[in-house]
Amino acid sequence: MKKETIGVKGGFHLLDTYPLPFCTIIDEISSDGSPGQFQFPVTSQKVEHVIVNLCPTEPWALPNWVILKHKTATFLNMLKEIRTGYFSDAQFHLAINEKEDKAVEDAMNFAGTEDWIHVFPLCAKYPQDDPVILVQVLLGMDVNFGQDIKSLGILIVDAQTVLAMYEQGIMRKDVNSRYVVLSGTGLRENEIIRVELGTSVEKILKNKIKATGACRVFMNGPLRGNEISDLSQKIDWSVNNIVVLEEKNRKTLFPMFKADELAFTTSLLGELRRCVYCNFCDDICPVALEPALYYHSYIRGEKHKARLYHMEKCIECGLCSFICPSKLELLKMIRACKAPDKHA
Amino acid sequence: MKKFLKPLEPLLDKGLNTAESFIHTHPKVNFFFGAVFEAFDGLIRNPKETAQSPPFIRHNYDVKRFMGAVLVALVCGWVLPAIYLYGWQCVVPKLIVSFIAGVFIADFLWVIIAREEHIAEGGFVTCLFIPAILPPQAPLWLIGLGAALAIIFRNILGGIGNNIVNPALFSRLFLTICFPAFLVTGYQMPLIGTQVIHTVPQGLDAVTHATPFTAFKTSGEVASYLSLLLGTTTGSLGETCRLALILAGLWLMKVKVANWRVPASYLGSVFVFSVFFSLILGKAVAPPFFQLLSGGLILGAFFMATDPITTTYNQTAKWIFGAGCGFITVLIRDFTTLPEGVMYAILLMNLLAIPIQSLMVKIRYRL
Numbered sequence: 001m002k003k004e005t006i007g008v009k010g011g012f013h014l015l016d017t018y019p020l021p022f023c024t025i026i027d028e029i030s031s032d033g034s035p036g037q038f039q040f041p042v043t044s045q046k047v048e049h050v051i052v053n054l055c056p057t058e059p060w061a062l063p064n065w066v067i068l069k070h071k072t073a074t075f076l077n078m079l080k081e082i083r084t085g086y087f088s089d090a091q092f093h094l095a096i097n098e099k100e101d102k103a104v105e106d107a108m109n110f111a112g113t114e115d116w117i118h119v120f121p122l123c124a125k126y127p128q129d130d131p132v133i134l135v136q137v138l139l140g141m142d143v144n145f146g147q148d149i150k151s152l153g154i155l156i157v158d159a160q161t162v163l164a165m166y167e168q169g170i171m172r173k174d175v176n177s178r179y180v181v182l183s184g185t186g187l188r189e190n191e192i193i194r195v196e197l198g199t200s201v202e203k204i205l206k207n208k209i210k211a212t213g214a215c216r217v218f219m220n221g222p223l224r225g226n227e228i229s230d231l232s233q234k235i236d237w238s239v240n241n242i243v244v245l246e247e248k249n250r251k252t253l254f255p256m257f258k259a260d261e262l263a264f265t266t267s268l269l270g271e272l273r274r275c276v277y278c279n280f281c282d283d284i285c286p287v288a289l290e291p292a293l294y295y296h297s298y299i300r301g302e303k304h305k306a307r308l309y310h311m312e313k314c315i316e317c318g319l320c321s322f323i324c325p326s327k328l329e330l331l332k333m334i335r336a337c338k339a340p341d342k343h344a
Numbered sequence: 345m346k347k348f349l350k351p352l353e354p355l356l357d358k359g360l361n362t363a364e365s366f367i368h369t370h371p372k373v374n375f376f377f378g379a380v381f382e383a384f385d386g387l388i389r390n391p392k393e394t395a396q397s398p399p400f401i402r403h404n405y406d407v408k409r410f411m412g413a414v415l416v417a418l419v420c421g422w423v424l425p426a427i428y429l430y431g432w433q434c435v436v437p438k439l440i441v442s443f444i445a446g447v448f449i450a451d452f453l454w455v456i457i458a459r460e461e462h463i464a465e466g467g468f469v470t471c472l473f474i475p476a477i478l479p480p481q482a483p484l485w486l487i488g489l490g491a492a493l494a495i496i497f498r499n500i501l502g503g504i505g506n507n508i509v510n511p512a513l514f515s516r517l518f519l520t521i522c523f524p525a526f527l528v529t530g531y532q533m534p535l536i537g538t539q540v541i542h543t544v545p546q547g548l549d550a551v552t553h554a555t556p557f558t559a560f561k562t563s564g565e566v567a568s569y570l571s572l573l574l575g576t577t578t579g580s581l582g583e584t585c586r587l588a589l590i591l592a593g594l595w596l597m598k599v600k601v602a603n604w605r606v607p608a609s610y611l612g613s614v615f616v617f618s619v620f621f622s623l624i625l626g627k628a629v630a631p632p633f634f635q636l637l638s639g640g641l642i643l644g645a646f647f648m649a650t651d652p653i654t655t656t657y658n659q660t661a662k663w664i665f666g667a668g669c670g671f672i673t674v675l676i677r678d679f680t681t682l683p684e685g686v687m688y689a690i691l692l693m694n695l696l697a698i699p700i701q702s703l704m705v706k707i708r709y710r711l
């Protein structure tokens with residue numbers, strides 16, 4: 001198959017903006033109880049397409065080398081066995097970060113001899129690996145945000161899930177731990193750990209948080225993830241990473257000289273203003289929406305109007321709020337507009 | 345510089361914190377100086393607000409930087425060339441008067457009277473425009489009045505984000521109506537040496553020359569393109585050195601502060617329409633390249649029409665906006681007795697931007 005490069009319009013190079021170096025030594029942490037088990041992804045629906053996402057676009061997500069260990073061919077052979085064992089007539093689509101030349105080349109060579117696998121080298125711009133965009137770019141199908149893509153016969157798995165499927169489904173081993181990435185300005189250092197499922201966040205972060213200053217903990221990244229205030233929460237298979245950010249809730253002198261100090265903290269990095277129509281939000285929106293229209297409808301109290309502007313296409317990637325120089329809470333407004341009116 | 349500031353930082357920080365809590369605990373002081381303090385504080389300190397809803401990290405690009413970029417571009421685009429062409433005695437006092445009247449008097453008073461929270465840095469941008477669009481020998485009081493009017497007008501409409509038309513241009517329109525005599529005289533030839541300082545406040549009437557466009561309208565004479573580009577012809581203080589303006593404008597587009605669609609369509613349509621009218625009417629209308637390089641077109645297209653608040657938000661509509669500006673500019677220049685049409689064109693299109701925007705939204709979303 002010929003090498004294709006598809007990038008989303010809009011989007012943002014998070015990987016370049018927040019480079020996070022990781023230590024290659026991987027610690028292990030065990031839970032103090034019986035660990036949970038990996039659930040093999042089975043659906044009632046017949047699986048027609050399996051999308052293997054080897055294109056993480058967020059710097060705090062698990063990088064490919066942890067799983068692939070620079071041996072892409074081995075990984076692809078695992079994939080083949082999984083296919084033979086479970087999804088015998090499904091097509092496999094491999095999304096790989098185009099910058100990882102070696103992996104792309106290996107995958108291309110492999111795909112040259114097999115007809116069930118298709119390789120797509122992609123630009124690792126956030127949110128390229130969003131399910132909606134992956135399905136659109138790889139399969140040419142339009143799905144909506146929040147739609148159940150499993151019911152369409154599509155399964156999206158990441159590298160770690162493939163490994164777990166192989167170990168559990170083919171090797172018949174128990175999979176009860178997973179890799180979790182710890183990063184952020186609130187931690188002493190960025191690291192990758194292997195934890196048993198069911199370990200509490202508190203235990204993982206023990207002795208890792210910087211002693212000075214306040215910080216906040218986010219699961220699955222500060223852009224798409226959730227803030228967790230209750231640290232006794234347990235790790236399950238869906239937790240890819242934990243990000244701990246410094247809470248800069250005091251004023252900082254001369255912010256223009258302190259970009260490094262303020263970056264990757266929870267600071268808004270500016271004052272809340274009125275929309276200045278700068279077009280940053282629609283330039284960055286990966287699905288070409290115009291978020292400022294939602295803002296204007298929202299502040300006028302016309303939520304029903306906001307929904308007319310193709311709001312259902314929004315994949316809630318959060319980039320519009322991220323970039324807005326007036327620091328408007330666009331994503332929050334979008335979610336508020338999407339929610340049905342109470343009295344209507 | 346950084347090293348030198350390091351030991352002072354905690355002291356300054358503490359001082360500001362003390363001042364802040366003092367102001368907040370004394371309502372009377374807060375009434376008069378709260379906003380002023382906040383404006384000053386906002387210039388040198390990052391606010392303490394943190395992201396309370398996702399996404400929890402934000403890009404470090406705020407409105408202050410946005411305005412800062414415009415200021416830098418304006419300084420490189422017209423202030424420095426004007427100082428070279430007309431001498432600092434002509435430029436610096438005008439800037440000082442403009443800032444004092446606009447930002448330090450009009451804006452501060454407004455903030456105190458109207459209880460606004462912010463003194464917006466956009467005022468600096470507006471005040472930096474005022475001397476640029478007035479003749480080099482405009483008296484200082486005219487500049488001051490223009491700046492104050494622009495700021496008051498913008499604030500009455502609700503401040504940055506709510507102004508429908510470009511405040512600097514609106515204030516020039518006002519001055520054109522009230523003091524027409526001052527707007528057609530005072531066009532001094534550049535590079536004739538610096539003027540003696542005591543003549544600065546009134547401006548010199550004696551040195552008035554026709555601007556290239558007036559010259560064309562009266563005698564059909566076309567100034568050389570090179571002199572137009574380099575700024576060695578007459579014109580408003582900030583519009584003559586087109587080369588610097590173009591370079592600064594391109595930089596603004598590169599950092600995405602100015603949207604490239606507006607200047608592209610504006611200049612493009614001026615060119616297209618002037619070619620069109622030249623073909624029909626021959627020598628009676630100004631030739632296309634002369635149109636592009638004369639008057640306030642370059643300054644207007646790169647810096648004023650691109651003001652994001654007064655154009656449309658929709659990016660396709662920006663093409664229409666720019667094309668409309670170009671069309672009106674050419675019409676006014678070629679078929680009226682007015683010497684220049686850029687100001688009217690931009691002001692008119694600023695008003696039309698609102699219906700264009702809603703029309704485009706309707707078309708795009710099939711409402």
Ligand code: SF4
Binds near residue numbers: 278291324330
């Ligand atoms: S990024 Fe923010 S300020 Fe700019 S147009 Fe969008 S909502 Fe308005």
Ligand code: SF4
Binds near residue numbers: 284288313318321330
């Ligand atoms: S959150 Fe929605 S509207 Fe905002 S950039 Fe992402 S897809 Fe576009």
